Each structure stands twice: as structure tokens, then as C-alpha cells.
Amino acid sequence: MNNISAIMSLEKAEMETTAEDGKSSRICLYKKPIKRDNYKVEPEWEETPQEVRRKRLLHHQKECRDAAFNAGRTMLEDAPFSEEENQDPMDVEKVRYPSRKHTNKQYANKLMMSEWMVDVPEDLVEKWWMVPCPRGRRNLLVARKGKTEVYSRRGEKLAEFQSALPGGHADEMNRNCTLLDCIWVPKHKIYYVLDVLAWSTQPLLNCDAEFRRFWLQSQLHENEDLKLQGTKRNQFPILALPSVSCDNNLSEFLSNLPPLPFLDGLLFYHKEGYYMHGFTPLVTWLKPYMLPEILGVSVPAPMDEKPEGYVNMMQHISSRSKRKEVSISAELVMETASDG
CATH class of the missing domain: 1.20.5 (Single alpha-helices involved in coiled-coils or other helix-helix interfaces)
Structure with missing residues (x-):
């Protein structure tokens, strides 16, 4: 299979994961499942569309590994940086809605989005981990050609500043390029990193989530400058988020969670999933107060408080x-x- 065919095949598989028939499987959540190791991971119903789509997508991603790598390489090599774009840097603290001329299609719709965990994964304990997610704005951070730019999910350029990421500051005018999936928390002026698409010209789209997380954690922890704020080399902290494998005690993890801004929800990543644009069943989402209801896992106060x-x-x-x-x-x- 050549590169073009592989990419088309991969995109077709992604579309199929979100284009199932209209019959909802969510009613299955009302059935009483069997508990195991404090998780409701052995439902008494048969395979449901979300679980089927997970298996389908995992299989297809393995077949199209080269296509994912080539897509990442293209994203690094072909990103346009015009002089006009560089002349209008935006202050990250100002709320601005860029006009269409500030939209970079190269970075539009590149973020991987989660689905609600409407079906508890059969292999939750063995092959998933959980990441607490603070409330903030989802962004794509692009460090390249001596600057760090911030793009919205739609590819709108929101800000430009100096960072200690490879390629992200004036001392690095080389070909280094880093792309990070982040959450910007305006109140604390911190970027929390959810995932990595590329690091220092190394595409990671064809790497499984377990490897990406190991790579990301090690790189962010090694670079002390990324923890600083207001320095010439790094204007805003760019920090890793804690995570835990689902074969551990989730209640204990949440009870001992390090200080974070307001917790918005919990992301669950399949360890074998590649990074892909759009919605995927290999990343699922729950609010903290839903854990007792869906997984049978207790959560500490005030995480258990439900909205009115x-x-x-x-x-x-x-x-x-x-x-x-x-x-x-x-x-x-x-x-x-x-x-x-």
C-alpha cells in the first residue's frame, strides 16, 4: 500500500468510528454489570458499538502505521510561516477572535478529542490509564523557528511567546519543531500538556499512547526551564499532568492528587492508541462525580459533588x-x- 492509499484508508477508518448507525448503545449503562477489582469492567451485555469501534480502530491503526508517521512528518515539514503572520503576535492574556487571515489550516482540527465513556472498556484494567484534566482552553502549542505559537482547535492563532521547548525560543533558529496538545489555564497562566504530536522534529503520531506519555513525562521533567514563569527563555510554565494506570487504585490516586486548578474531568487513554485528529473511542471522558456511577469507584470530596x-x-x-x-x-x- 502506498502512502496516499494508506492515509486515505486510515481516514476512512476514523470516519467509520464516528458514523455507526443511529441506534444508541448508551441504554446499556443502565444494566447492572458485574464488578471485578472494584471496576465494573465485565458487563453482562454483548459487544456494543463503542467497544466494536475501539477494536476496529486499533486494528486499522496497526495496519496504517506508516501512514501515521508520514502524516506527522508532513505536518512538521510543510507548515507555512509567512512574514505577514509573524507581524501580528497576540497577547495571550487578551481575549481576541482572530479574523480568517490569522487561521492556519495546517493546524486546524488536529487535536484528538475524547468521547463520553458510554461503554466501559472490556480491557480497562489491563490497557487504560487515567489523566485528571483541569478546566481551561484546549490548544495546540507549536514551537518552531525561534518562537512558540498557540492555535485553537480551529487553527486560529491565539498567541505567540518564547518557551524553552525545542524550537520555541530565539536561541533556537534551527529546524527543531515541537507540537503539544495542551490545556491553557488563564487564571494561573499555565499550559498543562495532555499529549505530544512531535518533539524536536521527531513525529510521534505513529507511537502508541503508552510510549508518548513516557516520552512526554521524561522530556518535560528533564527541562527545568519549562517550569519557570516570566523568564526571557520561558514566559509561561509548560507542565506535565499526573496519570495513573487503571490497574491501580483510582480512589487512592484521586485522594492524593497533587495541587491542580479546578478539576474539570478525567480522561481515559487506551495505551495502544495512536494520536489521531478528531473524536476517537480510544480516549474517553468522565466527570469525577460519575466514577461511582459508571466504574463503582469512590471519589473524595468535593469531587463527588454533582451539579444541580x-x-x-x-x-x-x-x-x-x-x-x-x-x-x-x-x-x-x-x-x-x-x-x-
Whole structure:
């Protein structure tokens, strides 16, 4: 299979993971599962679409390993940096909505997005880990050609500054390039790193999540400058997030969690999953207060506090979806009015 065919095949598989038939499997969450090792990982129902899509995607990623590598290499080599783009750096502290000319398509829709954990993975204990996620803004950090740029999920350039990342400061005007999937917490002015797409010109899209996390943790901990704030070499701290394998005691991990900004939720990564753009069943999401309901895992206060009106996970997902639809409709009405 040549490179083009491999990439097309990989993209087709990704589309299939999100284009299953309309029948929802979420009702399965209401059935009483069998507990094992304090996790509800042996459901009494048969395979459901989310679990099927996980297996399908894992198989396809292994077949298209070369395509993932080539996609990462292309992302590093072909990223445009025009003079016009460099003339308008933005202050990270200012809320600005860049016009279309500031949107870089090379970095649009490159982030890997999670799905709700509507089906508990069969291999949760053996092949998953959990990462606490602070509340903030999801960004793609691009360190290249002596500067560090921040892009939104849509590829909008939000900020530019100096960092100690390879390729991210004026002392490094070489070909080093680093791409990180981060969460920006404005109140604390800190970037927390969720994942790595490339480090110092080394693409990591074709590496499994377990290797990516090991690589990321070691690189971030070795570079002390990345922990500093307001220095000439590093303007904002770029820090790793703690993580734990799901074969450990999750309750104990959460009880002894190091200080973090407000905890928004918990990400679960399949250790064998590659980094891919868009939504994937190999990364799932739960709110902390959902752990007792879904996994049978107790959480310490105040993580167990539920929002007002919360009934269960399915009702919560449904209400969020309806609010999102209303918001999108309102935006379309506003756009139509302004066009008129």
C-alpha cells in the first residue's frame, strides 16, 4: 500500500468510528454489570458499538502505521510561516477572535478529542490509564523557528511567546519543531500538556499512547526551564499532568492528587492508541462525580459533588447536547442577521 492509499484508508477508518448507525448503545449503562477489582469492567451485555469501534480502530491503526508517521512528518515539514503572520503576535492574556487571515489550516482540527465513556472498556484494567484534566482552553502549542505559537482547535492563532521547548525560543533558529496538545489555564497562566504530536522534529503520531506519555513525562521533567514563569527563555510554565494506570487504585490516586486548578474531568487513554485528529473511542471522558456511577469507584470530596439537577450520566449528556444545539442555532441566526 502506498502512502496516499494508506492515509486515505486510515481516514476512512476514523470516519467509520464516528458514523455507526443511529441506534444508541448508551441504554446499556443502565444494566447492572458485574464488578471485578472494584471496576465494573465485565458487563453482562454483548459487544456494543463503542467497544466494536475501539477494536476496529486499533486494528486499522496497526495496519496504517506508516501512514501515521508520514502524516506527522508532513505536518512538521510543510507548515507555512509567512512574514505577514509573524507581524501580528497576540497577547495571550487578551481575549481576541482572530479574523480568517490569522487561521492556519495546517493546524486546524488536529487535536484528538475524547468521547463520553458510554461503554466501559472490556480491557480497562489491563490497557487504560487515567489523566485528571483541569478546566481551561484546549490548544495546540507549536514551537518552531525561534518562537512558540498557540492555535485553537480551529487553527486560529491565539498567541505567540518564547518557551524553552525545542524550537520555541530565539536561541533556537534551527529546524527543531515541537507540537503539544495542551490545556491553557488563564487564571494561573499555565499550559498543562495532555499529549505530544512531535518533539524536536521527531513525529510521534505513529507511537502508541503508552510510549508518548513516557516520552512526554521524561522530556518535560528533564527541562527545568519549562517550569519557570516570566523568564526571557520561558514566559509561561509548560507542565506535565499526573496519570495513573487503571490497574491501580483510582480512589487512592484521586485522594492524593497533587495541587491542580479546578478539576474539570478525567480522561481515559487506551495505551495502544495512536494520536489521531478528531473524536476517537480510544480516549474517553468522565466527570469525577460519575466514577461511582459508571466504574463503582469512590471519589473524595468535593469531587463527588454533582451539579444541580443531575440525575445520571445519560441525562447529563442529553441535556448538554440540547444546549449545544441551541447555541449553534443562535450563532447561525446571528451570522444570518449580520450578513443581511
